[in-house]
Amino acid sequence: MTLELLEGSEAIAASAIAAGCRFFAGYPMSPFTGLLENMSRQLPLAGGVCLNAESEIEGVNMTLGAAAAGARAATGSCGQGIALMQEAIAEAALNETPFVVFNMARNQQDYFQATRGGGWGDYRTITLAPKDVPEAVEHVQLAFHLADKHRAPVIFYGDPLLAQTRIGVSVRPLDFGPLPPKDWALDGTGGGTGGSRQVWTWAMGKATDPGPGPDRHWRAIAEKFAAIDAIESRSEQAHVEDAETLVVAFGSAAKFVEYVVEELRADGHRIGWFRPVTLWPFPGEALAAATADVRRVLVFELNAGQMLDDVRIHAADRSAVRFIGGVSIAESGLAYGELMDAPVIRDRIRTALSEGGRS
Amino acid sequence: MERELVVTGVGGQGIQLLAKTLALAATREGRHAMLSADYGGEMRGGPSKASVVIGDRPLRALPVLASAWSAIVAHHRFSEPALARLRPGGPAILNLPLVDPASLPAMTVYGVDAAAVAKSVEAPQAIGFVLLGAYNAVTRLVDPASLVAAMQELLPPYRRQHAAANARALAAGAAALDVPGADLTEVSR
Amino acid sequence: MTVIDTSQPPSEPARRVADFRPSLLLGEHSLCPGCGEPVALRVLLEVLQELDIVQRTIGVVGHGCYGSFVRIMDVDVLQCLHGRAPACATGIKRVRPDCAVFTMQGDGDMANEGLQEVLHAAARGEKITCVLLNNGVFGDTGGQLTAATVLGQRTKTSLEGRDAETHGYPIPVADLVAGLRGAAYVARGAVSTAGGVAQTKRMLRRAFETQLAGAGFSLVEILTMCPTGWFVPAPEGPGYLGDSMEQAYPLGELTTWRH
Numbered sequence A: 001m002t003l004e005l006l007e008g009s010e011a012i013a014a015s016a017i018a019a020g021c022r023f024f025a026g027y028p029m030s031p032f033t034g035l036l037e038n039m040s041r042q043l044p045l046a047g048g049v050c051l052n053a054e055s056e057i058e059g060v061n062m063t064l065g066a067a068a069a070g071a072r073a074a075t076g077s078c079g080q081g082i083a084l085m086q087e088a089i090a091e092a093a094l095n096e097t098p099f100v101v102f103n104m105a106r107n108q109q110d111y112f113q114a115t116r117g118g119g120w121g122d123y124r125t126i127t128l129a130p131k132d133v134p135e136a137v138e139h140v141q142l143a144f145h146l147a148d149k150h151r152a153p154v155i156f157y158g159d160p161l162l163a164q165t166r167i168g169v170s171v172r173p174l175d176f177g178p179l180p181p182k183d184w185a186l187d188g189t190g191g192g193t194g195g196s197r198q199v200w201t202w203a204m205g206k207a208t209d210p211g212p213g214p215d216r217h218w219r220a221i222a223e224k225f226a227a228i229d230a231i232e233s234r235s236e237q238a239h240v241e242d243a244e245t246l247v248v249a250f251g252s253a254a255k256f257v258e259y260v261v262e263e264l265r266a267d268g269h270r271i272g273w274f275r276p277v278t279l280w281p282f283p284g285e286a287l288a289a290a291t292a293d294v295r296r297v298l299v300f301e302l303n304a305g306q307m308l309d310d311v312r313i314h315a316a317d318r319s320a321v322r323f324i325g326g327v328s329i330a331e332s333g334l335a336y337g338e339l340m341d342a343p344v345i346r347d348r349i350r351t352a353l354s355e356g357g358r359s
Numbered sequence B: 001m002e003r004e005l006v007v008t009g010v011g012g013q014g015i016q017l018l019a020k021t022l023a024l025a026a027t028r029e030g031r032h033a034m035l036s037a038d039y040g041g042e043m044r045g046g047p048s049k050a051s052v053v054i055g056d057r058p059l060r061a062l063p064v065l066a067s068a069w070s071a072i073v074a075h076h077r078f079s080e081p082a083l084a085r086l087r088p089g090g091p092a093i094l095n096l097p098l099v100d101p102a103s104l105p106a107m108t109v110y111g112v113d114a115a116a117v118a119k120s121v122e123a124p125q126a127i128g129f130v131l132l133g134a135y136n137a138v139t140r141l142v143d144p145a146s147l148v149a150a151m152q153e154l155l156p157p158y159r160r161q162h163a164a165a166n167a168r169a170l171a172a173g174a175a176a177l178d179v180p181g182a183d184l185t186e187v188s189r
Numbered sequence C: 001m002t003v004i005d006t007s008q009p010p011s012e013p014a015r016r017v018a019d020f021r022p023s024l025l026l027g028e029h030s031l032c033p034g035c036g037e038p039v040a041l042r043v044l045l046e047v048l049q050e051l052d053i054v055q056r057t058i059g060v061v062g063h064g065c066y067g068s069f070v071r072i073m074d075v076d077v078l079q080c081l082h083g084r085a086p087a088c089a090t091g092i093k094r095v096r097p098d099c100a101v102f103t104m105q106g107d108g109d110m111a112n113e114g115l116q117e118v119l120h121a122a123a124r125g126e127k128i129t130c131v132l133l134n135n136g137v138f139g140d141t142g143g144q145l146t147a148a149t150v151l152g153q154r155t156k157t158s159l160e161g162r163d164a165e166t167h168g169y170p171i172p173v174a175d176l177v178a179g180l181r182g183a184a185y186v187a188r189g190a191v192s193t194a195g196g197v198a199q200t201k202r203m204l205r206r207a208f209e210t211q212l213a214g215a216g217f218s219l220v221e222i223l224t225m226c227p228t229g230w231f232v233p234a235p236e237g238p239g240y241l242g243d244s245m246e247q248a249y250p251l252g253e254l255t256t257w258r259h
């Protein structure tokens, strides 16, 4: 396995193309811009199309169109740009158009946006939050797979460290198993046959072949997301067996936490870590089990406490949950602030350890 | 064994290129490398910082290094935060006379007047490569030939004519240090 | 001398023109009596059939009264978000360049919510055909002011009639689009008269021919009657259109691409 020294954005683009992505549209916004530039360089070489869209709204709707026509397609942005896309992401969830949204976020303040969404209707978005570039390469392809498997938009939650770190990685197509055929996709051949296809949030069908209509369709969508919730949550954990304290973190922050926890264990502390790999579905059952015997559950994230809500919902005892994260942004506003740093995280954990937990 | 290097200097000294060259050389040798850059918009004279981690197995190091084994200090300005993370005892290559060796009391310090060395081999633009050549002579993290190959690979077509001068700078940087070697054998692979 | 052989019965029974239905229409529309939009749909479907591209056509339909046409047109269709049809059509066309891709949008959809989308698609020279059904009101939501409402027109949000001081001036979408280099065919027709219907059909045909030839973006703005939104009796719709909208929006071809 030969490693190539690739910048995160470059590796993510290469992995998307290896997954068969053939349409990409986006609007520049740092640190997403690197992915857009890499796609515009790499995608045409693979026979695909990358458009510098005139706005995030256009970008996501172009992507929705390409995906409705059956292509593997993706768009991306961060923060405000993803906010502009919410209407279309919700629409795609409800009209069952699969594509991937790369949120190359500036920080971890988009957790609510990703897991609750700002669109309308009873929908959720599967959200993958890799901890480093090698895992990001895998998650890119998993995102396309899950999108097609469930006919739903999937969010890839990246950050400046994933976008800009250069690391030796190997990008090749990964096989996640068989997928249902895209016989629903619009290819134009249905016209005049009496069986023309439609992609429609209201799902009313054709006059000659009525569909379920919004009531039944939206109930079915809600049931679909409940089923996804039951089967697609992913998590990682370590040292839960003997841990008195469990630190919960996601994405890059989880990699930092893992590093610090290993150091603290070397110093003799009984501490472990837990990482939601999917932010939605949140691995609630796994977290409940992991927190059953601990005295403290520390939540570290670089925002004012967003995942904290999910940890409180699922922890075995919510009174054991303490927040040790916070808002922390670089002066530029484009990257993490000083909280994303092992020594600082170690201090915060040590302070929490010195305070009591539940007995 | 993972080895971390922090490089700190100001824009225009070739900090980013030297870090990338080292990371690529290690990658081409089939090893694991990580490069994190941190520069203030690439302005001339602004802060420029990079870190490189090299290892023989998938890396454990964080993209924001918790601590580092070694350093290349090309300029004293903006260097303080990076130097505060160095583990005592490791090698540090200093660009003389811009950097005062006394600023790194706990490190094994090697000084090189990179500008003078670069000028002496008619490669005045290649200060970063002089420092990299010196660093690699001390640490032997990669084969010197890998550095030359990586340097050439990274040159854009319109800069190809600089390849020979850069190679001279790498070699001159290595030669500028009379390295005892013995006390650093543990760092070679 | 026999000019026409009448020894056999006719091959098809006699029918009134109004009873004729293109085979791509799967059922009756549910719009108001006197509405111009079903007329536009009908000529559009006839053009697809005549060009023999029915089995490689994908439509993208926006939000307005015409939205219900998704149920009765036997064409592969994406019902998209309000205003975004040209962007969706772009994505479709780029991954299926051999298909004919069209949008169907109202003036609220195209001139209000989605003006940016149509202008950029035109500027990109996107090889799609956008069909604007312009009735000068938000018909579907009950007759409010759109960006295309003509000066003086009463709507539920311009009760004393549109005056420029309060509501600004109407946007002539076809004229805007015609000013862009990427637009290869731009025309404005009306379905308020028999002649207008025939002219509109020719325009749609040319628009699709332009797309199929890969010449660039095409747009046909069609002035349609909305007696309900205009608060006039259905039979007066065509005359009202001629007296109001047609005065502000002259009919004809604005940009033509020649083979």
Ligand SMILES: Cc1ncc(C[n+]2csc(CCOP(=O)(O)OP(=O)(O)O)c2C)c(N)n1
Pocket: C037, C063, C064, C065, C066, C082, C105, C106, C107, C108, C109, C110, C133, C135, C137, C138, C139, C140, C141, C146
């Ligand atoms: C985002 C959004 N805003 C508002 C609406 C409500 N809405 C539905 S149809 C319509 C007006 C459509 O007007 P037009 O496109 O002119 O079509 P008409 O009904 O006149 O044919 C509006 C505003 C919507 N569906 N979506």
Ligand code: SF4
Pocket: C031, C032, C034, C035, C036, C037, C065, C135, C139, C140, C225, C226, C227, C228, C229
């Ligand atoms: S409201 Fe107007 S546009 Fe809508 S169906 Fe009635 S007449 Fe037609």
Ligand SMILES: [Mg+2]
Pocket: C064, C106, C107, C108, C133, C134, C135, C136, C137, C138, C139, C146
């Ligand atoms: Mg209208």
